[in-house]
Amino acid sequence: EFLEYLINRKLMALEAREKGYAEKTDVKIKYEWDFDDIVSHDFYKDNIEAKSKVTASDARDYYNKNKSDFVEVKAQHILIKNKDLAKSIYKKIIGGESFDDLAKKYSEDEVTKSSGGNLGYFTKGMMVKEFEDAAFALGKDQVSEPIKTIYGYHIIKVLDKRQISFEESKDKIINMVQNKKLKNKFDSVLNELKSKYKVLINEDVYKK
Template sequence: MKKRMIWAIAIIFVLVVGSGVYYATAKTGYVAKVGDTKITQQQLNNVLNKQYGSAALETLIQDQVITLEAEKQKVTASDAEVDAQYKKVETQYGGADALESALESNNMSKSDFKANLKTYVLASKMIEKDLDTSDKTLKAYLKENQSTFDTAAQVKASHILVEKKATATKIKKELDAGGDFAKLAKKYSTDTATKSKGGDLGYFTKSEMVEEFATQAFNMKKGDISDPIKTDYGYHIIKVTGTVDAKTAKYEDVKDKVKEAYIEAQISAQYSSWLTEKMADYDITNTLSK
């Protein structure tokens, strides 16, 4: 889906640029000038048409087929559904700022993008109507993707990070003498993201930390404080403050998540073939394909 969304941004970018160029031409009679030589709107149109025309028109045709098919099947997409899809795309792009930046760099408004998303939502709902979401199917999907739904073992820890081993050794001696870990982290740690919180890293899985750090932390018990551990970042002293055991997901507990993931996977897998099948039901004339 993300691939299609990126492509949609590119296509609409071309269309928006084109509309801006018409405005410039109305004022000047040309779109650019090199010395006394003018580059006309028609010259630009010819280049844009050769490079993007066929693909842009194909996208417009596909969107129209989806719209007509949705009317035929009486499928609608509410503002709330489109907004929910927008939030998903935000997550895929790494947050609101990242998506807004992508739209802005392509000269595309949020409302234009949501209009495009609405078409996708309509198609998704029509594909979903024909999916088998029985318990048998969903249980099979869970079995095939078990690790996705299992809960990995986690450790909650705090750390003090310093550059030199001698400094770390000194801090460890203070801790062994009864020093307060949080206070020493605030005083010595070079990790600016955690030092104000007493070095608290929160809960993390083994794969989220560098190997040396993770190996040490996951071999400790709650309350343990490690000797200095060297990583590429410097020397760490780790204090484990909590642990969570790994847990195998049971179908009854994750059924809703399994269903959502299954539907999304099937929509992604079937979208292209479904659209090709629906387009065959309509009388389409594409003059640029000749």
């Protein structure tokens, strides 16, 4: 990774020199290393960062195309290690027994047990995949059959499900989309520079 960083910095410094950045800098340069650092940084700001800006309109477009990613669920669960016991408890729930009472009596999740298994609100990416898939597939007040994860068997009840508004998500979306644009632009520019400049690595020097 460090070698890749050195190569990328050198490539940007070479291109910066060609574009006249050496004449632009008003910083007193003492070492070649410092020079490469400064001009490659300036090149990055002008040719990658400045061309990867994300507007509120860009964020709105992303939100509208990915609304299903901006949903949060409030759920409670009962965690049981034994599969047969989990099935038995599920039957009790379907038969009309209180989810809260059964969670307090049987759940092996010591953190949520006393609150009836209440997990509060969570969004996608916060739970293990099997749990997440099951929870987001349920409607309000629906209960899942026992779902196996690395922790055991979960019986999940969805208490609420709501769409997160654009305004609540805007800052997060802008950061996420901008990071993606920066990476794509950086990769694109570096690929162009690698085609333009021949990279040779002196393995003997590098190993030292």
